[in-house]
Amino acid sequence: MFIKQFFTEFDDTLTQSLNIDPLGMTMIWSRLGQDIFHNRVSSISNDVRNYTLNLLHHYVIKRVVEAQTQLSRGLQAVYGHTDTLAFKQACLIYLENLFVFSMLEAEEQQQVSVQTQGILGTSKARLLISSGAPTQPLKFTREQSGQLLVRQLTLGVSGRYKTPFTEMLFFDKEYRYHQPQSAVSWEKASNFFQENEELNGLANALFEHLQEVIKQDAKVPAILWQDVSKPIKQAYAQQFATPAVVGKQSKAFWLNVTELDQNAAGSLYEIINTQTDETGSAQPFFEQAIENENNAFEKQKLVDICHVEPLLAECELLFSVLMSQRVQTEEEVYQRYLGLERNVNSIIHLARELQHDIDIKAKFSGVAKKRYEALLALAQLDNTDSQANMTLLVDALLKYHCAIMNQRGQSPWVERDSQGDYRCHIKSRTLPTAAQRPYKTWFNRYYLDQFSQLIRGLEGKSND
Template sequence: MFLDPYLTEYDDRLSGDASIDPLGMLIIWSAFGRRIFKNRVNSISNDVRNYTLNLFHHNLIRRIVRDESIVLSRALEGVFGRKDSTAFKSACLLYLENLFVFSVIWYEAESKRSNGQARPSVESSGVLGVSKGNRIWNETNENPLLVFSRNRPDREILKRQLGLGVSGRYKSPMMQIGYFDTHYHYHLPSAEPLWRDAEQFIAGNPSMHTLAAQCYEHLSQLLTINRKDPETPFKSIPESLPLAYVQTFPNSGTVGKFAREFWLKATGLNLGAAGALLNTLDQQPNRAEALSARELIYQTPTPVPEEEGLKFEHIKQLEPFLADAVLLFNLMACRKSQTVQHVMEQWQKFHRDARTLPDRARAILDNDKLLKVTVGASRHRLNKLLQLANTSSMTEQVHLLVDYHRSVMAQRGQASWLDIVGDEIRLDARPMRDPDVKHWEPGAWYHSYYLPNFQALVRGYQGVGA
């Protein structure tokens, strides 16, 4: 498969945050969450407006690349070489993302000056870069420069925008679906039917069709400018273009209404375990509060076939064990200094005992299908935690968990928070908040498995906020 060279296991040495994941469990539980959603949904890719905006931009760039009548100016050709280069496509993505952000800011500014005249509302929340974009807007007297360049960080709204902007956050899911590879090669044989569907989707929506025509004309003219980094003052752009942007992508609910069926077909999130969750959420579209991860799984009938149902069953078995390990660590890390005996007494107040973790670990060790979900580093970490099955006392469990934490932090190049000297547990970090017994009933869950992120995506599909 063409994606194989580019898809790797999650590596928290690159992005691990000890302050929120001192036990390094993200690498474990995320494997089970990704399996449900087929890598289409995660903590940064869960908004139907941004999903659709990214598809729209890539389809526009794909058309530009394929159109032989559009030729780069000599200066731009000297910078990018050819239109099919990754650098050229990246420059297009940055330019279009910034154009969208400033279009939203422009529309909000115009709305404030409308003297009470009714205007359709646009939701700037969720627009990546809008906060910094507002500062740039004000600093430039509402006329920021849009620069077509791959190497002008000073003209990017976000730092490292190619990674943190819309195109970066939604790159991995769209690669997984099959639209392109890591170098934005659109011409892969497996991608052709996907792009045909995308073009029909865009052409069939009047707002997107109009916006596509205006963006295509604007970008085509920009590429004829004989400069290495052509600049466009925002006010020089006809108002019809930013207006078309905000009319097409005003909020997630509006986009979700017209994009739901397209994305469900493209992502397959209406099938299997994800489809079962979708059905549960669709039965209560007006729910004021989101369901917890545990509530959503337990309220959803077990999906079929068996392999889809196992995705739920594995999480139901795994998560109470991981959550209890987190609880024990939190009890150890909420005091600068305490005895092992004190931690044991607190553990009992949460209705746990010396058999809780070993029993849960042993049950997981007996489940070969669950264990096979993890590979590489995630399997290594889970195996180390499952050594709790061989302990017979709380003292052993405390020592094992501290040793495990120390190894996780060493892999990150960071110092351990905890050390045990004799019977004393010493904390070399800011104490964590005392766990609340009400929130830690036996069997409680701690990790999300991307279920809240899926709910956010589905709320857009349901038209919430339109």
């Protein structure tokens, strides 16, 4: 049997915002955003508490590997030895679950003022508690039976923060800690724990606890909740009570290893940290960062975003016009667009401004490059304002949209019907007014909100 016939190659066109990004622009703006943040900040990795929790758990597991502890015969049959990906994954799931139950117990008993919002896995953990767990044993396994989240290895703390930690050279994709390039990062981490007595005490207690767990001669060791020491449960609650609590003791370390207070990210950091409201457009933050940034190379990263975003935003607005009614004629679309104080040239002009910028084009590769170039191709259309040229522009945008949806194996959200009208197949959108959405107003936020959340935690501020 040829097993390859049952599998397909990874396709990155299918994994980006399937249900919220009809123009496939996430690939474009995220590439420009990560040019600044270097994958330290994303939609799923932006919480200093989870950052530090992941560091703690990997630090403990690394020590277990270095201790060359012999696994029980039962665990050897499953994992072989401690320096394997599967064993480390089992450790990560077990420790994450231990943390979740510790935090919920502290919340219930009001031992420590803890904030459980933002803790991954609490929903299932609460259900287990209400049904009599965690008096039932905690399982040491990487299989779904021991997970508090569906696909916890991907969607749990370790999965969400794997990319940032890999980028910071703590380990590679196989969780190998002892690569030459990882030595500096782990030296900094070791110093951080040594300088934080209580957090280091928790690390030591978890190390000893894991040593006992892996001595159990079973393929899936089971640990009774009451057998987990109270100091471990209490230390989890005290050291990770809120993101602000974690940030106060870890700010210097994280800024040192992430370098998010330097270069273009640092310019944004300074502005965000002095603002009380980040709910408005991201545009003024980036424009102010350009003024503050002295390094020409870093400044250009901010400038490129300011140049590209108006095109993305205006394409999004035109598509919103197409989604604003269930059925529209060409004339109705044109008039609604004019009502937003736009015309045929509004998008075409922006595409023409960008079409010869080779440096921006060079930032993209693969699917993102194809999509960006497809938007730039709108520059070739006739920009004379007329109903006929408006129809050509709309049809070009719809062709682009349909190509993206075909790549995903999904139906278009908007398309021409048999009468030649534009028909929207999903819930209609409410259009902004021209005053609410002036020309070139930004739509995408380039991780500004996620960066703001991380900064609030680092600065010891509440995320409420």
